[in-house]
Ligand SMILES: Nc1nc2c(c(=O)[nH]1)N[C@H]1C(S)=C(S)[C@@H](COP(=O)(O)OP(=O)(O)OC[C@H]3O[C@@H](n4cnc5c(=O)[nH]c(N)nc54)[C@H](O)[C@@H]3O)O[C@H]1N2
């Protein structure tokens with residue numbers, strides 16, 4: 001055994017000394033902490049509780065580590081989002097962390113923008129460049145000339161802190177491309193963003209384009225399948241026969257854009273046959289009489305014409321649904337960005353639930369992720385912002401909450417300099433080069449910028465067009481702020497040391513804040529200090545949370561639920577919409593339809609990929625199909641096309657080439673592509689060159705009420721290439 005002198009010990013530094021204590025292959029600080037909490041043994045082997053971030057659902061993970069490497073990811077049985085199971089993407093998370101294409105050092109662009117030539121830089125230099133550019137832009141054009149955008153994640157609270165402290169009103173989130181229609185409809189009707197759902201005891205479920213078996217929300221997907229196993233009836237509405245359709249008792253291949261007609265007809269049957277819960281409606285809702293007076297026109301026969309679903313089917317489903325009430329649930333959906341009438345569709349769905357009085361049974365107050373029980377670092381107030389937002393919120397879109405925004409409009413107004421010119425864009429954990437419709441326009445918006453910086457783990461398509469790329473440590477290598485859920489707060493903690501120079505977002509935003517002269521807004525020494533400040537009021541130690549994976553929060557006062565609407569009731573007739581001159585009760589709006597020879601272009605998730613983010617993951621790629629465009633077999637044969645043909649797909653704004661998948665599983669008037677292929681970044685060596693991007697074809701249409709994008713409202717022609 002060798003002995004170390006005190007001088008040698010000091011020379012090695014604390015970290016190296018810790019590594020020595022637990023074996024030479026074990027990474028220093030993670031192993032030291034995990035050893036202290038008993039999660040790993042002296043050889044560095046063990047299991048560490050953390051949270052997945054392969055999508056936004058945040059399941060609990062038990063990460064198996066061997067000698068400082070993570071070798072397997074399993075679901076944490078203690079976490080309500082995983083209940084012991086991970087989806088395929090969650091299990092493949094190691095291949096994202098160990099992706100050979102990870103960006104592991106700050107990068108500074110040296111070639112032309114979009115050429116992909118970068119040099120490595122130190123953090124000092126890269127952060128100085130970002131801060132200098134942000135300060136220049138602020139000085140020359142005001143803070144509003146800097147756009148910030150980021151997609152839902154645990155460190156977003158500090159991203160928003162940076163944005164607000166800097167003083168820009170311009171915030172782009174993914175939400176208008178995702179669920180604005182659902183959120184704004186619920187706010188208008190229930191005064192809450194998204195009611196919770198319970199499948200316990202549910203007997204009848206209507207899913208409108210909510211493909212839970214493939215567009216996975218792990219725990220909800222599981223509880224839905226369990227409910228089906230217990231005998232609940234599932235009616236699934238989608239122009240495509242998805243895996244969820246395969247689990248359903250009935251699949252309704254609806255004509256796209258006509259879900260509103262279908263739900264108006266359900267409401268018609270329920271009201272005209274007096275199948276609603278009169279007591280619940282009288283006590284808790286407003287505007288029923290106006291709805292009853294206008295709904296007569298929307299008969300099942302009328303809806304059959306619009307939707308292509310037989311009138312007797314519509315009538316029977318409405319009857320079965322109300323018979324099963326209150327153990328019946330009409331699901332609001334999630335990515336409800338299909339058509340410009342999707343907001344009215346969401347209103348109709350939400351009212352259908354209210355009519356059968358399922359509140360408190362299948363439809364509940366939202367659980368919420370906010371928790372007053374946790375503390376946070378102190379900070380000064382934010383500067384007042386007087387500039388208008390580029391995305392039209394609230395001056396053009398008065399009902400869209402500020403934190404949702406209208407991302408596609410933000411992009412469009414950057415192009416128009418309306419109401420002023422933007423000069424810089426700071427992006428974190430987001431891939432707008434792919435996720436906003438009409439990619440050509442997004443690239444034009446990038447080209448207009450004096451400066452773009454991106455925080456990501458890989459060279460995504462947006463980083464590819466950036467001036468500086470800041471590498472975040474992957475979710476298995478870092479801390480994020482604690483996530484409160486009900487009576488617990490869950491932790492994401494490092495299970496291995498960050499590779500290369502990668503750093504947590506908490507660290508990056510603080511460093512940048514300090515360089516921008518905003519250090520007072522980032523009063524935490526490091527990540528552990530941040531978590532300790534969160535835990536301070538709870539009396540729970542960080543060590544305990546690390547060991548268990550969560551903290552029990554002190555019980556708050558039980559909340560008495562109140563509808564947070566102007567009337568304090570569920571607003572079937574929305575007084576807010578009425579005042580603004582919009583249809584105050586759901587009213588049929590005819591959506592545009594393809595011309596003869598054109599198809600609806602549908603988009604939708606695949607169980608093995610997340611959005612635009614995972615296609616470079618070697619494990620997922622191994623099990624993924626070659627991405628092809630679906631076409632109905634009858635349509636294909638009428639057009640002289642066969643399986644695997646290379647076809648040219650053309651919309652008003654773009655053209656792509658892709659191979660054809662001939663299938664029975666889609667309506668003859670639709671084609672379908674899964675998103676996220678057709679990457680532009682050659683820094684993704686696995687994904688580059690695979691498939692094509694529907695963002696090249698999508699046209700931007702915005703619903704004037706919710707600001708939601710209409711992703712199914714692009715029509716295309718298809719011919720042999
Ligand atoms: N595997 C996987 N799971 C995910 C994600 C992922 O990327 N991958 N992303 C997560 C996120 S952020 C979200 S928002 C959710 C999305 O969850 P969902 O909204 O369930 O998913 P999508 O696949 O986007 O869309 C669902 C379906 O809508 C159908 N559709 C298109 N137009 C219409 C229409 O007019 N009417 C009807 N009735 N159906 C229509 C499409 O054919 C598609 O099958 O999934 C989450 N879960």
Ligand SMILES: Nc1nc2c(c(=O)[nH]1)N[C@H]1C(S)=C(S)[C@@H](COP(=O)(O)OP(=O)(O)OC[C@H]3O[C@@H](n4cnc5c(=O)[nH]c(N)nc54)[C@H](O)[C@@H]3O)O[C@H]1N2
Pocket residue numbers: 053151174177178179335428429430431432434435436455456457458460472473474475603604605610611612613675694695698711
């Ligand atoms: N055509 C089409 N467009 C769509 C949709 C569709 O179905 N079809 N869906 C819409 C929906 S529902 C949504 S929610 C949006 C999503 O739109 P975006 O949020 O723009 O897309 P993501 O692919 O989720 O972007 C996540 C980014 O985070 C990066 N990332 C992953 N892990 C980390 C990390 O730990 N740290 C950091 N800093 N970065 C990380 C990934 O590499 C990726 O670049 O897209 C919308 N747009």
Ligand code: SF4
Pocket residue numbers: 052053054055056057058059085086087088089090091216217218
């Ligand atoms: S649903 Fe899948 S990818 Fe998303 S957090 Fe859970 S395990 Fe991870």
Ligand SMILES: [Mo]
Pocket residue numbers: 177178179335
């Ligand atoms: Mo989404």
